[in-house]
Amino acid sequence: MLSLLLVAFANIGTQGTGSYVNCMIIKSGIPKLNYRMLVILTGIYVVTLTIWGGVEEHFGTFISIAAFIQAPIIGMSFADYILVRKRKLSLKSAYFIKGHHAYDYNGGFNLIGLACVLMACITTILLVYNPITGQAESPIFLLTTGSGFDAIFGGLLYYLASFIPPIRNYLLDDRSDLETN
Numbered sequence: 001m002l003s004l005l006l007v008a009f010a011n012i013g014t015q016g017t018g019s020y021v022n023c024m025i026i027k028s029g030i031p032k033l034n035y036r037m038l039v040i041l042t043g044i045y046v047v048t049l050t051i052w053g054g055v056e057e058h059f060g061t062f063i064s065i066a067a068f069i070q071a072p073i074i075g076m077s078f079a080d081y082i083l084v085r086k087r088k089l090s091l092k093s094a095y096f097i098k099g100h101h102a103y104d105y106n107g108g109f110n111l112i113g114l115a116c117v118l119m120a121c122i123t124t125i126l127l128v129y130n131p132i133t134g135q136a137e138s139p140i141f142l143l144t145t146g147s148g149f150d151a152i153f154g155g156l157l158y159y160l161a162s163f164i165p166p167i168r169n170y171l172l173d174d175r176s177d178l179e180t181n
Contacts, residue, residue, distance in 0.1 A: 016044065019042050022040070022042065022066075022070075023038050025070055025073055025074075026038060026053040028073070028077065030108055030109070030176055031094075031096075031103065031108065032074055032096070032108045034080040035169070047168070060134060061083065061131060061132055063136065064129075064131030064132075064146065064147075065131050067119070067131070067146070067147035067150075068121055068125075068131050068146065068147060068150055069121070070147075071120075071148070071150035071151040071154065072116060072117045072150050072151060072153070072154025072155070072157075073113075073117060074151050074155075075120070075150070075151035075152075075153070075154040075155030075156070075158070076113055076117070076151055076154050076155050076157075076158040077157040078114055078155055079155035079156070079158045079162075080113075080158060080171070083159050083162075084158070084159060084162045084171060085172070085174075086171070088178055089174065089178075090102045090103070090174040090177035090178055091179075092177060092179075093174055093177055094161040100177055101176060102173045102174035102176075102177045103173075103174065104168070105173075110171075111170075112158065112161055112170060112171060114159065116157050116158045116161065117154060119148050119154075119157055120154035120157060121150060121155045123145070123153060123154060124146055124149050126148075127140075128141050128144070128146055129145070129146030129149070130142045130147060136141045137142065163166050172176035
């Protein structure tokens with residue numbers, strides 16, 4: 001009985017941590033999304049998966065798809081902050097201070113980022129690893145895994161796109177909003 005109780009606590013802790021990470025990724029992609037709505041949507045998601053009951057049967061596919069969606073976002077976040085922005089952000093825009101809207105993009109969506117996520121996921125599925133079938137498509141999978149390639153490729157696409165002048169202007173709209181010391 002004690003073992004079952006410990007497993008239950010471990011599962012609750014794992015789900016809590018996973019929900020937190022997923023919420024932070026969604027919040028970084030849609031920063032104006034209200035936290036209450038984010039928690040409600042995440043709750044609906046977890047309840048739906050629980051009622052469906054197929055997660056255990058399709059656990060590998062479930063984890064692979066989640067990693068595939070998150071991986072290019074992680075790669076692009078790294079490329080954006082370190083390589084494109086060179087570790088300089090407009091905190092006023094990041095915290096939605098009135099009159100500072102450098103990160104609003106198109107209604108809060110970075111279209112270049114969304115395009116890079118889509119291209120990275122499709123390329124990875126076609127060339128490296130298919131998360132639905134669990135089939136490795138290339139020996140690159142043995143070096144990077146599917147989500148590793150997805151993160152690297154998503155970040156690389158985003159970084160290369162930043163060299164195209166109109167895209168660079170779109171991505172670096174915050175440059176005029178930076179404070180100088």
